[in-house]
Amino acid sequence: MKSQSNDARPFSVMVNKEIADHIRSWRFIILIALIVLTFIASMYVSLANIKQATGNTKDPNHVFLYLKLLTTTDNSVPPFHVFLSFLAPLLGISLGFDAINSEQNSGTLTRLMAQPIYRDNLLLAKFVSALVVVSSLFLTLALLMIGGGLVITGVRVEPQELLRIFGFIVITIAYVAFWLSLSIMLSIQFRQAATSALTAIGIWLFFTIFYQIVINLAVKSFLPDPSFLTQEQVISYNNLILNLQRIAPSQLYSDAITTLLIPSVRSLGPVTMEQMARAIPSVLPFKESVLIVWPQVSGLLASTVSCFALAYYLxxxxxxxx
Amino acid sequence: MKDPIIQLKGLSKNYGSVKAVDDLNLDVYKGEIFGLLGPNGAGKTTTILMMLGLTDPSSGTAHVCGHNATNSPIAVKKKVGYMPDSVGFYDNMTALENLMYIGRLNGLPENELEARALNILEIVGLTADSHKKTSAYSRGMKQRLGLADVLIKNPDVIILDEPTLGIDPTGVRDFLALIKQLSRQQGLTVLLSSHHLHHVQQVCDRVGIFVNGKLLAQGDISTLSGKLFGTDGHVTAITLDQAIPQAWPLEPELKQWEAITQLTINQNELEFTCSSNITAALVRFLVEKGYDVIGVHQKNYGLDDIYQKYFESNSIENTSYEKSIE
Structure with a gap:
């Protein structure tokens, strides 16, 4: 027991120091400003349109005021969750791209490694400290949004809404964690901080912009003409394309949060007419939505863990x- | 006393086909100051990294304070303070904060941490600058802070990699004096590496000469010069006012002297190689015989000559082994 607490102490010391470093750095202040600004902008737009959205009784989701706050837009600015799918990678990359190589270049890494600490503790401290900071940021924003909504509208929060919003936060944190572990891995691999940052941004751009184009090109050249195929074949090809697209973490993330924030989403793949027959356009319970996004969440966590494992190995x- | 605190056995490290360290055997005893002397790229830093478990040896073992550095680096790092050659600090923190961070990582109790850090800053003479950010520190001050950083964990052994690099001569003298004083007062074992032989000569009890991954010789400086230039290490050159004739009558008489092993005559200059220091007796003898002595030069072999002798053959290879970052 005693030795365990002795081992844990350097780790918590390192996490404390890293968190302090993040909070004091200009980089983090700029990122917070960016995220808070987009949050305010999207909240402003959704508040302006909230009356229309909740009054639309044809929409099965109209009862969820707080989910509507996060997803409603008049198309002048994207809703907050779409913004986040761009900003979360940026956040993860910018918190991690120089984690190890800046210490190495300033000569502090050797000094640190000469202390009686385990090497993996350093990696873990870098990872955990950034996640702690990001998690508190998102949690604060979510609570601010709920509190602000309560004050402005006076509408009670459904327990299901609260769960869905926290689920959204958790998945967003997992998504940031993926980019964070990727960029920490790159910061070990490349000695120049600029190289690792560029590589990380390159991977991000590839997955958000080029990956879908590449998939479409590949599919167009390989896929037979749909008019000669049976319905089952079309569906199986469709599923194949979807699964290929889901290799991209951004796809996993947007699938997962769309399902959580829009309760009427019942499937992420193609749905046949037979399946849709007699279905009432209603909302799914929280548990069902979670079951739909479970593969996406596991995929995100698995990519995070494998990046971290690779970093550890390197x-x-x-x-x-x- | 005669228990080696650092024990390297057959230590080797290969980078591809290049042998950075080649079958190194070395013992350093408790309380001594050992100097690892060698040109750039001789493998000094690699050896030190292997002692701390920061890199794995290709073969052989390194035992420090009774622990195997490769298998249990944490146990070694608890006892050993290491100052790297280009020591760096967190620039956004003050010297005191930097020091306290390292103290915390070493598990020092929080309530006595600050007092201890301040005390150590006083020892290394940085009290006035303890609340300055380290980005404003000069190279010499950083070096001192690096020493403080090593001392705060209360080590048994301190390893300093090129501690005198880039400091001005006064700074070097003070720094080395500080190391010597600390070693004597606290019974610290010090291993320092350098390519600056004069610095090493000033403080080290024993020296190991390290070239191209091999330890060519070790011992204190007189032993080293003895090994290198034979047992008769004392050479005295005496210059006379008048030229010495071809058949000098005193030559057979001098050769009778037991201490003289060799006598060379070159016009008016006599060079004696002796087993012991008999310069005074030689001068008296020549004066009594009526010769006018105008110059006496006693040759003591210092590290300069040792260094020269060992390194001259390697000077060509050195350029290709130069470290990429200095």
Whole structure:
């Protein structure tokens, strides 16, 4: 027991120091400003349109005021969750791209490694500290939104809404965690911070812009003409395309949060007429929505863990020289 | 006393086909100051990294304070303070904060941490600058802070990699004096690496000469010069006013002297190689015989000559082994 607490102490010391560093850095202040600004902008737009959205009784989601706050827009600015699918990678990359190489270049890594600490503790401290900071930021925003909504509208929060909003926050944090572990891994691999930042941004751009184009091109050249196919074949090809697209973490993220924030989404793949027959356009319970996005969430966590494992592998046996 | 605190056995490290360290055997004893002397790229830093478990040896073992550095680096790092050659600090923190962070990582109790850090800053002479950000520190001050950083964990052994690099001569003298004083007062074992032989000569009890991954010789400086230039290390050159004739009558007489092993005559200059220091007796003898002595030069082999002798053959290879970042 005693030795365990002794081992944990350097870790918490490192996490404390890293968090303090993040909070004091200009980079983080700029990122917070960016996210808070988009939050305010999208909230402003959705508040202006909230009356129309909740008054639309044809929409099964109209009872969920707080989910509507997050998703409603008049198309002048994207809703907050779409904004986040762009900003979350930026947040993760900018908090992690120089985690190890800046320490190495300033000569502090050797000094740190000469102390009686485990190497993986350093990686973990970098990862955990950034996540703690990001989590508190998102949690604060979500609570601010709910509190602000309560004050402005006076409408009670449904327990289901609260769960869905927290689910959205958790998935967003997992998405940031993926980009964070990817950029930490790159910061170990590349000695120049600029190289690792560029590589991380390159991967992000590839997945958000080019990946879908590549998939479409590949599919167009391989897919037979749909008019010669049976319905089952079309569906199976469709599923194949969707699954290929789901390799991209951004796709997983937007699938997952769309399902959580719009309770009437019942499937992420193609749905046949037979399946839709007699279905009442109603909302799913929270548990069902979670079951739909479970593969997406596991995929995100798995990519995060594998990036982190790779970082660990690269770092553990490496020679530390300044 | 005679228990080696650092024990390297057959230590080797290969980078591809290049042998950075080649079958190194070295013992450093408790309380001594050992100097690892060698040109750039000789493998000094690699050896030190292997002692701390920061890199794995290709073969051989490194035992420090009784622990195997490769298998249990944490145990070694608890006892050993290491100052890297280009020591860096967190620029956004003050010297005191930097020091306290390292203290916390070493598990020092929080309530005595600040007092201890301030005390150590006083020892290294940085009290006045303890609340300055380290980005404003000069190279010499950083070096001192690096030493404080090493001392705060209360180590048994301190390893300093090129501690005198880039400091001005006064700074070097003060710094080395500080190291010597600390070692003597606290019984610290010090291993320092350098390519500056004069610095090493000033403080080290024993020296190891390290070239191209091999330890060519070790011992204190007189042993080293003895090994290098034979046991008869004392050479005295005496210059006379008048030229010495071809068949000098005193030559056979001098050769009778037991201490003299060799006598060379070159016009008016006599060079004696002796087993012990008999310069005074030689001068008296020549004066009594009526010769006018105008110059006496006693040759002591210092590290300069040792260094020269060992490194001259390697000077060509050195350029290709130069570290990429200095």
């Amino acid at each position: 770092f553990m046996r490496r020679e530390i020289r300044s």
